Structure formats: structure tokens, C-alpha cells
Amino acid sequence: MNKQKQSLITNNQLISLGFLVSSFFIIHSCVHDPLLDPYSLNEGEFNTPGCVYSGEVCFESSVLPIFISSCTQSKCHDAATHEGGFVLTNYTNIVRKGIVPGNANESKLYKVLFGSGEDRMPPDGSLTQAQKDSIKAWINQGAKNTVNCNCSCDPNQFTYTVTIKPLLATQCVGCHKPGSLSGNVDLSTYTFVNTQVANGKLLGTVSHSAGFTSMPPGSKLSNCQIRQITNWINAGAINN
Numbered sequence: 001m002n003k004q005k006q007s008l009i010t011n012n013q014l015i016s017l018g019f020l021v022s023s024f025f026i027i028h029s030c031v032h033d034p035l036l037d038p039y040s041l042n043e044g045e046f047n048t049p050g051c052v053y054s055g056e057v058c059f060e061s062s063v064l065p066i067f068i069s070s071c072t073q074s075k076c077h078d079a080a081t082h083e084g085g086f087v088l089t090n091y092t093n094i095v096r097k098g099i100v101p102g103n104a105n106e107s108k109l110y111k112v113l114f115g116s117g118e119d120r121m122p123p124d125g126s127l128t129q130a131q132k133d134s135i136k137a138w139i140n141q142g143a144k145n146t147v148n149c150n151c152s153c154d155p156n157q158f159t160y161t162v163t164i165k166p167l168l169a170t171q172c173v174g175c176h177k178p179g180s181l182s183g184n185v186d187l188s189t190y191t192f193v194n195t196q197v198a199n200g201k202l203l204g205t206v207s208h209s210a211g212f213t214s215m216p217p218g219s220k221l222s223n224c225q226i227r228q229i230t231n232w233i234n235a236g237a238i239n240n
């Protein structure tokens with residue numbers, strides 16, 4: 001776990017803020033965006049560690065490297081020159097400037113990727129569509145400081161206790177337990193999970209097969225996770 005606390009506002013950032021107001025918002029907007037607090041974006045912590053699932057973007061491994069490699073070269077937004085008051089070298093500074101969590105299209109940091117002339121960032125327009133999509137998805141997913149997210153997943157590790165049960169607990173049980181029995185399906189105990197194995201619905205729903213409602217709603221488990229469930233079922237779906 002990597003939950004370091006950082007001082008929220010440093011003197012440098014206060015000075016940067018002066019530049020920011022004078023050189024950026026006046027050009028782009030008369031309304032000052034509120035400064036975002038990194039802790040509120042991460043439920044009271046400085047970061048949100050742990051695996052990301054299919055479709056989720058990891059800040060640390062997918063978004064930060066874009067800013068570091070594209071926006072922090074000399075004479076740009078690095079700490080030494082901080083052009084326009086933007087020092088885009090770490091999470092705190094990135095989320096403070098022009099991000100509306102959950103709404104990339106309203107976020108200046110995203111809109112400048114499509115600007116023209118001096119308003120375009122980076123100036124040579126060098127980001128790929130995939131990089132822009134990553135930034136967009138990350139903002140739309142709440143602009144969290146997701147770190148340590150690229151968990152190794154081994155499809156050949158699939159015991160109920162170590163793999164399947166925790167996977168269902170994280171991804172499914174919140175909507176499928178006594179008191180919250182979506183679709184009248186309970187996945188909170190081995191016996192009930194086994195019912196959904198026997199009727200084919202566990203695999204059908206997670207693999208998004210025709211004739212089943214796709215689960216979890218609105219997202220998909222990683223291929224590796226689906227293979228773990230498949231392997232566990234093929235091996236007899238035992239309570240091991």
C-alpha cells in the first residue's frame with residue numbers, strides 16, 4: 001500500500017496559482033474552476049491503490065506517463081519552467097488544473113487536446129487517439145489517483161477461496177446478496193453461487209454470451225478473470 005500524505009498546497013503552488021489565474025483562465029474562461037482536492041477524489045486518501053478491471057484506466061500506468069512524456073519537456077510544463085502555471089508532473093498538480101471529475105467534455109485539461117493554434121496542447125498535437133481516449137476515460141471515471149493497478153492475474157489460479165470468492169465479492173456480491181437480490185440471484189455463499197453455475201448463468205453472464213444479461217452491468221471482467229471462472233467451473237466448481 002502506498003498511501004503517502006502530501007501537503008495540500010505548497011508555496012510554489014500558490015505562486016503557480018497566480019500565474020494560472022492570470023495567464024490561463026482569463027484567456028479561456030471568466031469563471032474560475034474551484035481547486036480540486038486530491039483527497040476528496042480518493043475518498044479521503046491520497047490515492048486509490050489496487051487492481052483496475054476491464055475498461056477502467058489506471059492513472060499511474062496509463063495517464064501519468066502521457067503527461068510526463070508529452071507535457072513536461074523542457075520549456076513546457078515541467079517544474080523548472082511551468083509554462084502557464086501548469087506543472088503537470090504529478091497527480092496533485094494534474095487534477096488541480098481544469099478537471100471536472102466525471103465529465104471530460106467539460107474539463108479544460110481534456111478540451112485543450114482538441115484546441116487549435118496556441119490553445120492546443122501539446123502544441124504539436126502529438127497525442128494519439130488512444131492517449132486522448134485514456135485521458136477522457138480516466139476523467140469520466142472520476143479522475144482518481146489509481147496506483148499499483150496492474151495486478152498480475154494468472155488464469156491457472158482458480159480455487160474458490162483464493163480467487164473466485166474474492167472476485168465475486170468485489171464485482172458482484174454488492175448487488176447479489178440478501179437484502180439486495182438483483183434478478184433474484186444470490187452470490188454471497190458457495191451454495192448459491194453453485195446454483196448459478198449449474199444453470200449456466202454465472203458463465204453466461206460474465207462472458208456476455210447471447211441470451212444472458214451481461215454482468216457486471218456496464219462493464220466486463222478481464223479476459224483473465226473470465227478464464228479463471230471458466231477453469232474453475234470446468235474443474236468441477238468445487239469449494240476448494
Ligand code: HEC
Binds near residue numbers: 171202211
Ligand atoms: C450494479 C449491480 C450489479 C452488479 C455489480 C452485478 N449484477 Fe448481476 N444483476 C443485476 C441486476 C439488476 C440483474 C437483473 C437484470 C435483469 O433481470 O435484467 C442481475 C442479474 C444477474 C443474473 C441473472 C441473469 C439472468 O439472465 O437471469 C446473474 C447470473 C448475475 N446477475 C450475475 C452477476 C455476476 C456474476 C456479477 C459479477 C461478475 C454481477 N451479476 C454483478 C445487478 C448487478
